[in-house]
Amino acid sequence: MSDYSALPVPPMSIRFDQAAGTLSPAGPTLTRRMSDLEGLFRDQNSWRTAVADGDPIVYSVVSSPVPEIDRELPQSITTIHPGTTGGEFWMTKGHQHPNHQGEIYLGMSGNGGLLMFDGKDTRWVDMAPGTIGYIPPGWAHRSVNVGSEPYSFLAVYPGGAGHDYSWVLENGLGQRVWRQDDGLAFVDYFAEV
Ligand SMILES: [Fe+2]
Numbered sequence: 001m002s003d004y005s006a007l008p009v010p011p012m013s014i015r016f017d018q019a020a021g022t023l024s025p026a027g028p029t030l031t032r033r034m035s036d037l038e039g040l041f042r043d044q045n046s047w048r049t050a051v052a053d054g055d056p057i058v059y060s061v062v063s064s065p066v067p068e069i070d071r072e073l074p075q076s077i078t079t080i081h082p083g084t085t086g087g088e089f090w091m092t093k094g095h096q097h098p099n100h101q102g103e104i105y106l107g108m109s110g111n112g113g114l115l116m117f118d119g120k121d122t123r124w125v126d127m128a129p130g131t132i133g134y135i136p137p138g139w140a141h142r143s144v145n146v147g148s149e150p151y152s153f154l155a156v157y158p159g160g161a162g163h164d165y166s167w168v169l170e171n172g173l174g175q176r177v178w179r180q181d182d183g184l185a186f187v188d189y190f191a192e193v
Helices: 044-052 166-171
Strands: 015-017 022-024 029-033 057-063 075-080 103-109 112-117 122-127 132-135 140-145 151-156 175-180 183-188
Touching: 022 057, 022 075, 075 140, 112 132, 112 175, 122 175, 140 151, 140 166
Parallel strands: none
Antiparallel strands: 015 022, 029 057, 057 075, 075 151, 103 132, 103 151, 112 122, 112 140, 175 183
């Protein structure tokens, strides 16, 4: 909490740099390396090799100074680097909101997608600059970079929504997104490949 502005947060403007994927003023920044995505890629041997071979940064999240507490409306910009591990596109860990609340993503640069799963049905939304992806309450969500450039999006979410990452480890996300020729393919999350 100390990295955020002092409460109460005053009315303010926050500048975002669409090309750089930064916010100013900024709050906490999160960096996720390959080792942070343990148990998430289907091909665990390729994942282990990537961790041993430099443990690259897969994505980063820069937050605004608005704190993640109930009734506040924080924002963040996530940038996912391009790449695949064992053929599976680089992605965020994915999470469910413990307090089921909605969220919006706004595509800023690059090409990606928003994978959503409610425990039964799966949805995929193509994301490009100018696309708003809507995540309804109760849908776990993960972002995927399906392009050759960094993919960035702005997220706006209720501060009390929370992040449950273990939900995805237990339940998956319905589908996985694979590179196939010049495009992409979807495979069942727990299918052998
Ligand atoms: Fe979320």
